[in-house]
Amino acid sequence: MTDDGPTPYPTPHPTASPFMTEAAFRSLHAELLRRAPTGAEHRHGALAHLTPERVVAAAAEVRLGRTVSLAAPIETQPGPDDPQPAVYRLTAPTGPESGTPGVHFALDRFAMNVHGDAHSHLDALCHVVFDGELHGGVPESRLAAGGARRITLDLVRDGIVGPGVLLDVPRLRAVSWLEPGDFVTVEELAAAEEAQGVRIGPGDLLLVRVGHRRRRRETGAWDAAHARAGLHPACMRLLAERQVALLGSDGNNDTAPSPVAGVPFPVHVLALHALGMHLLDYLDLDELAHACAELGRWRFLCTVAPLRLPGATGSPVNPIAVL
Structure with a gap:
């Protein structure tokens, strides 16, 4: 990674189109719905992959007892x-x-507003409405009536603790950050795994760094609602296959403008609505990336403790990585 400013990256994916038709998106959405946990596990969403055994194993990742905040100042x-x-x-x-x-x-x-484009927050499973329904086929009308409690913030009132993995895409590209509008591909996630000597797997809390916070600090804030780097929606198939429990980023996780015609926030729809996967938006992963590079390891214990806000769609949060 360069430290003397951004490196131009005009054609990051010469063989990949950033666009996805709405029909292709809906096909992917249907596929991921079939992959989502079912039966008794369904009420936990993707957190069903985060078993007690995997939490215990994650505690073994702690070697130094060093803690790093993953939240930006409010x-x-x-x-x-x-x-x-x-x-x-x-x-x-x-x-x-x-x-x-x-x-x-x-x-x-x-x-404060819980959701936005500046502060770090957790999205509950009831945050996204798609075609009139919340995650699990719950009608949108039940949210206001208090009938969607099982997929509100109450679901994670005891916190989320598990194995954290950081994939640093600017480090992979040898740039300071991804420019607004750029996106991370499935191939880049795999390449970052190989370069960092780590592999995401069942129950992991996956954090993907795009350099949003560093760009904001060095160039100033901009209207991130209309232009930001994020993941291409096709990445969600890999996360479903690997049984990832949670996804977070130093951006919004979604690219803007949306690469899917007619569907804003496609990653939010696929994660929250289809897979039941909680999202962490607008983290600050710069200090963690530096620490992981310094230590030569990209796994750690991660804790996420949302506020106790009954029935809420999300919460401000200060996740902690324990190295």
């Missing part, structure tokens, strides 16, 4: 990718209390 100032930022204010001590004898408390208040 911002309170508006920007091109964050027109409605979080609201934070100190509510106490009040003016009359300042400097007076006795005990006083510092208090504050905080409010």
Whole structure:
């Protein structure tokens, strides 16, 4: 990877078309629906692949006891990718209390939109509506009526802990970041595995770095809702085959503009709606990538602890990698 600025990458996939027809997308969606966990496991979605045995094995990946936050700082100032930022204010001590004898408390208040294009958050399985239905065929109307509780944030109220794997695509390409509108292919995921000496498998919490955070820090924020790097939707077939439990990225996971005609956020639809796979959006994976490269290993214990927000569609989150 170069450290002196972005390296041009004008034709990342000379043999691959970035576009997918809606018909091809719907065929892939139907295929992944068939691959999703069924029966008693269905209520857990892709987390059914994260068995207790795999959690115990993930704990064995800890060698240094070093922790790394995977979340970006929450911002309170508006920007091109964050027109409605979080609201934070100190509510106490009040003016009359300042400097007076006795005990006083510092208090504050905080409010934010759960989903957006700037802060790190977890998407619950009820976040995406496709053709009038939520994951598992739950009618959209049941969400407002409180009848979709089993696929809301309540499903992960005890947290998600398991084997984390980082695939660093800018490192693979020897660039600082992927430019907005670019996408990661299935072939690149396989090439990153080979280059990093790691293989994603059942129960893994897969994190794919596209360099979004580094680009934002070095060039400034931009309207990521309309232009961002992400995964090509065809990548989701590989994740289903490997029985990945969760997908996260330092971007939105989806490329913008969408490579699927007539379907915005195709990766969100395939992950959340078809596979029942929770998503982590807009993480900060730069420090973790540096640490993994330094240590020469790309596996770690990963913990994700969402807030206890009953019935919610997602949560701000601060995932932790333990190396």
